[in-house]
Amino acid sequence: MSSSIRIGGLTGRHRERVAEILLATGVFRLDEVDVALEVFDAGRTTPSANSDYTFLGAFTPEDQLVGYVCYGPTSGTDRTFDLYWIAVDPAMHGAGIGTTLLTEVERRLTGQHARLLVVETSSRSDYAQTRAFYRRRGYTESARVHEFYAPSDDRIIFTKRFLTLARTGGEHTSP
């Protein structure tokens, strides 16, 4: 199934479908959906390789948007990136769309000489599938802030480290 999925950019006409997918997942609260849409609106106004937020969509052969990912460089760091959201239409869960999106992000980041990709998620039971997804994709729990989000709701920080070129001198090889 995922082999027939096309990865492409998003434009303003995808906004309603992005909102629909976020709501359909059932794991985002309304205020979280609002934040995701604000970032979507801001991100599309600055489409460049240096953009703070890059969006990629997963499209069926019929050109229907069935999932998307948002990521970008972490300000104040040397080649660290944040993965802000991956959302996939629940009707398409299990078809490898999340994996296809994440693999494409990692491929692009490798090309940008990224050093580290960071994903923050919750310890709540409704995020168990999310955590298992990242673990299967080679992400490791780097840190956990006890009861960060709420009582009994920890912030878990997953990271994946990329192989970076050896430095040939004293200078950083930052992008």
Place this chain on the structure above:
Amino acid sequence: MSSSIRIGGLTGRHRERVAEILLATGVFRLDEVDVALEVFDAGRTTPSANSDYTFLGAFTPEDQLVGYVCYGPTSGTDRTFDLYWIAVDPAMHGAGIGTTLLTEVERRLTGQHARLLVVETSSRSDYAQTRAFYRRRGYTESARVHEFYAPSDDRIIFTKRFLTLARTGGEHTSP
């Protein structure tokens, strides 16, 4: 010394002095100073108890700004707050101004029924005084992301937990 320090709000006319203090500390890069000033400009446009960013300044009896703090609620959390910046004019270091500012933040957050205050800092040697400052004020290292900022530069997450009222029912007592 610190007993004669007045804590008060900041307005646009303090912008230049805020930039001066940030640069004088010697621990912020130019791009970090830019981010701090962008937040300063954005924060002052929405001065309310629900503001994302609250600024407090420390003033001498001659009304000179010698330090400031910026904090706010962490989006998507239940009563967790971020301490974004404390900066004190190096000419006034050792006078207890940082402590005066932090104590005032904690006093205000206790009034807002905050549950957790989070400070993120670096493992670099030039932040040793910063880390010692937070430890003395009762902050504990809750988590650390290895080489988050750069090779050999970890992200250290300090937290202070506040006593919160016991709940009397099944409802949250969020502000």
